[in-house]
Amino acid sequence: MERWKGMLYLFGAFTLAGTSVITAWLLNGKLGAFTITAISLLLALMILVPMRLQALVRTLRRRAGTNWRQLLLQAVFGMFLFRMFMLFGLSHTSAAEAGIITGATPAITVVLASLVLKERVNRFSLLGIASTVSGIILIQGLFSQDYSFTVQHLIGNVLVLCAASSESVFNILSRMSSTKNDGRSQQPVDPVVQTTLVSAIAFLLCLIPAGFEHPLRSLAGIAWEEWLALIWYGPFVTALAFVFWYAGIRRCDASTAAAFSGMMPFTALVLSVVLLGQRAGVEQWAGGLLVAGGMVLIGVNQKRIGGERNIGKSGLNLNTAKRT
Template sequence: MMVLERWKGMLYLMGAFTLAGTSVITAWLLNGKLGTFTITAVSLLLALLCMVPLCMKDLRRTVGRLSWGGWGYLFFQALLGMFLFRMLLLHGLLHTSTAEAGILTGTTPAFTVMLAFVLLKESVSGSRLTGMLCTVGGILVLQGMLTPGISFKEQHVYGNLLVLCAALSESGFNLLSRIGSVKQTASPSQAMHPVVQTTLVSAIAFLLCLIPAGFEDPVTSLAAIGLREWLALIWYGPIVTAVAFIMWYAGIERCHVSTAAAFSGMMPFTALLLSVIVLKESAGWEQWGGGILVVLGMFLIGRQQAKSPPSAKPLQSEHGSLAGARE
């Protein structure tokens, strides 16, 4: 039973990061037509319109019994995983090249494993370490680090530091999610279903995005877009945001943080596949070689995860109406 739960957790994580990788199509469709925070705010609103009716009863129950500490964990997850990550990456791209930013975002798995090792005392076996090295190396290769002509420039130092902070912010979100899962396991009365947790985090992130989105003239820009852009926003909200985060929370409570870090390699790999298939962009040996390394890394860590139980047992949902969604 425990082995089945661990495999389910890994499948949830793969699904979450695969869906997150499809955001490359959304960015391509909305590029230059809407501001970054406008895209985030509208997509979160659309996601909330889908999720709130689904979990209204359990949402009320959770809000009524959630402690201040629980609210703090949710706030920082929204701050790090949705709001701060986008803001740092956005401003970093103003001061550095997209190639350098792409290379630096590949450091997220390394940051995540490092934080998990230091703060959560998660063990790093030979197989897991090899898998992580394959994943990080694959992401760097996939992003074109070995492509001739790509090098870090001194005038890009400030922008590169911002992108590194964005990667560290995403790693912090991964860590907080796992800590919150462990605390919920230790205190069943504080347990939250993934749909409820995603709804609350999305609502907090939506509120954080409202003020910066107001400076992007959202009403005018939204009135100017067409059906294709609205469909992209719908995909980015209920699917990429809601479904991906629900799968993320369902997966992280069953797996180690380092396992989640390895599966995060599915984001750039999925983006690569969609860029080739949908956007008809060309891909060289670096991209395909990096993709193979990412898949190899996930296999090595997945095999190790199946052999050793995570530090917290899988949560047993106390929410009857939603329990079936996790099976």
């Protein structure tokens, strides 16, 4: 039951995360990248801090130095670098392509989970990774007859790919933190409190560079549509999505999170076509199908591993019963 809860939380987290691509595209060019991140985090903190103020104070009193390092790394990769790469990347590529390229997150997460967490990778995972990489190459239009190399476009896609990589590193860091806490039998940190701490650290990281973007003057010049986008980017994409994420990752392993991260590119692609009126060409849709196929293969792999684990546990219980 807990695992199903975790998967439901992860579904919500990555669906909301997919809307960040559209929100960032709407705000891009109206405000500086660091200003967008700082204001959205501030709006999120205005909701999160009052919500769990007492629990936040208790957590601050008992956190050790190692935990602070983990929170700092999560803030750097999960919020700061992810948003910087995404916002700068969207200056050179479309929201539709950016949404598809974030589909590389599952493959990168599986590779990191194998190297860092020693999670098993079988042929389904390898096929999923190969499918994802092929899809990303196809999205670039390298095999099109009328293909023309555009440095700016390529730079934009590479930056979005860096954002996907940052998201994958964040996934692994979160799982490592959850596993260490379980191993030490520590009381798990409330997801809202953990989101608050990580958001506060990321906010502090953005303050100085945002100051060079003349934020007050920029904010005074935006319309109500941009303010609505900032509000969505803060309390929903930041606060709610990360609360769902921390609630889900403590119940599921990194490979399960990798499979559900496929909701991010799917949501971004659909919204970019429906809301923004952007068009995706045949090669982009074909690349998207390959990326989606990679996510399905990775998800099938996780389901098989989960079944094998259950069988192993049943066998272990049976052997124990025989011995007794």
